[in-house]
Amino acid sequence: MINYRNSAVSDYIRCPLAFHFAHNLHLQKIDDDSGEHHRRFGQAIHSALEVIYVDRDLEKAKVKMRECYPVQLDTEDLAKTVDNACFALEKYIEHYDWDKEWTVLSTEETDYDGSYVAVTPDMVVKDRNDNIFIVDHKTTGKYLNYDYFSDYDPNSQVTHYVQRTRERYGHCDGFIVNAIRFAFLKRASKDRAAGFNVEFERQVFQRTSSQIQRTERSTEEWIEEIEHSRRRGHWRAAETSSACKFCSYKSICSAGWSWEDDEELITNVFRRVCQQKIGNDYCNLDLNHSGDHRHELVAAAPVEFVVEV
Ligand code: SF4
Ligand SMILES: [Zn+2]
Numbered sequence: 541m542i543n544y545r546n547s548a549v550s551d552y553i554r555c556p557l558a559f560h561f562a563h564n565l566h567l568q569k570i571d572d573d574s575g576e577h578h579r580r581f582g583q584a585i586h587s588a589l590e591v592i593y594v595d596r597d598l599e600k601a602k603v604k605m606r607e608c609y610p611v612q613l614d615t616e617d618l619a620k621t622v623d624n625a626c627f628a629l630e631k632y633i634e635h636y637d638w639d640k641e642w643t644v645l646s647t648e649e650t651d652y653d654g655s656y657v658a659v660t661p662d663m664v665v666k667d668r669n670d671n672i673f674i675v676d677h678k679t680t681g682k683y684l685n686y687d688y689f690s691d692y693d694p695n696s697q698v699t700h701y702v703q704r705t706r707e708r709y710g711h712c713d714g715f716i717v718n719a720i721r722f723a724f725l726k727r728a729s730k731d732r733a734a735g736f737n738v739e740f741e742r743q744v745f746q747r748t749s750s751q752i753q754r755t756e757r758s759t760e761e762w763i764e765e766i767e768h769s770r771r772r773g774h775w776r777a778a779e780t781s782s783a784c785k786f787c788s789y790k791s792i793c794s795a796g797w798s799w800e801d802d803e804e805l806i807t808n809v810f811r812r813v814c815q816q817k818i819g820n821d822y823c824n825l826d827l828n829h830s831g832d833h834r835h836e837l838v839a840a841a842p843v844e845f846v847v848e849v
Contacts, residue, residue, distance in 0.1 A: 543658045544766070546697045549759060552766050555778035559766070561789045564775075565799060566827050567810040569788050577613035581620045582679045583821055584608035585720070586648075586662060588629055589677050593644050593663060598633060602626045619681060619724040619736060628720060628738040635740050641668050645709070650817070659697075659704045660817075662718075671713040673744070674701050678719045684741035692717055692745050699755040702747040714744040 552559040561567045569575070587608045591601040605625050612621060642665040650660040663675040682688050692698055698715045705712035721739040728734040769775050777793065784790055797805055812827035823833035 544763060545658050545660075546700050549762050549766070550696065553762060555783045555787065556766075556769055556775045557777045557793070558783070558787055558789055560769075560775035561792065561799075564770075566812045566815055567789070567806070568813045568824075570809060570811050572788065573613045575788065577617060577620070580613060581609055581625070584622075585625060585628075585679050586677055587819075588625070589632075589662075590647050592629065592633060593639070593642075593665075594647060596638065598629060601629050605629065617724075619722040620679070624722060624736045624738070627736070628722065631738055632720065632740060639665075642666070645672070648819070659701050661701050661705070664705060664709070672705060672709050672711060673713055674705055674715045675718050676701075676715065678717060680719060680721055681723055682721065684719050684721050684739055688719065689717060689741075689743045692743070694751075695745075696755050696759060698745050699747050699752055700759070702745075703752045703756065706752075714746050716742050716744050718742050 548559065548563050551562055584605050588601040588605040591597060591604045595601075606622055609622050609625070614620075645664040645666055646661070647663050648660060649664075650658055661674045662677050664672065665675055666672050680688070692715070702712045702715055719741050721737070721741070723732075723737045723739070725732055725734050725737060778784060778787075784793065787793075791809060792806055795802075795805070799806060814823040814825050814827050814829055814833060816823040816833045818833050818835065821835040823829075824835050825833065
């Protein structure tokens with residue numbers, strides 16, 4: 541049985557054809573600097589936060605941030621920059637006072653046991669009352685309001701994570717969405733200064749046993765369907781165009797190309813990427829590359845940063 545990441549199952553639910561492009565053919569758009577910027581910046585913040593919680597060392601976390609995001613891939617984005625990230629890390633530890641009441645039980649551990657949906661929580665922590673929480677770090681430009689957090693209820697990722705943490709630690713007292721907002725305001729508003737603003741907000745989500753059972757059941761059914769599509773070699777397109785709005789494979793679909801007939805045309809615009817998980821990253825070398833897996837940053841104009849030690 542193939543192990544699926546929860547996000548892969550969600551991709552299939554959104555559009556089986558997009559799942560096929562992403563998870564079977566491993567197609568990634570060439571020159572997708574903006575998408576790569578958000579992904580890389582988010583991953584760098586995750587790695588820096590891991591240092592904050594594991595090593596309890598702010599300076600080391602800043603160095604990690606600069607190491608993981610050494611070049612600004614999207615120069616138009618004035619909020620998500622490495623300098624702002626270092627400032628945000630300082631404010632973060634002040635704001636949460638290092639989360640001293642938390643003991644870290646694990647960071648970034650992938651758990652495949654007993655199920656075919658792989659989960660990799662950013663962090664599992666225990667508080668002073670022995671409550672166990674999953675902590676998921678999110679970086680966003682959106683307002684951290686009701687709308688933002690409503691995405692997590694219902695949300696099968698949250699449900700799977702809670703269930704697997706219960707299995708592993710005996711109980712799970714919630715899934716904490718640890719949101720950090722990076723915003724750049726051209727003009728001051730009534731409660732925010734002009735320039736870079738960082739905001740922090742957390743919300744805890746719970747899941748009941750019956751919610752967990754329901755989600756497990758429906759995930760099993762979706763995975764059966766994925767396997768069925770694989771056996772037939774047929775991946776149907778999305779039922780509604782709303783799925784296509786932000787899809788990176790739109791150019792393939794609108795041109796009417798198929799992999800079988802138009803591989804050469806497709807590989808002018810897309811490359812096939814390895815995507816093997818390595819630490820907090822995914823290998824971005826060509827599919828079937830030789831040698832070790834690694835993630836390489838590619839940017840047109842490297843920017844140098846002075847690291848204070
Ligand atoms: S453009 Fe639409 S139909 Fe095509 S892969 Fe993307 S979501 Fe699916
Ligand atoms: Zn690789």
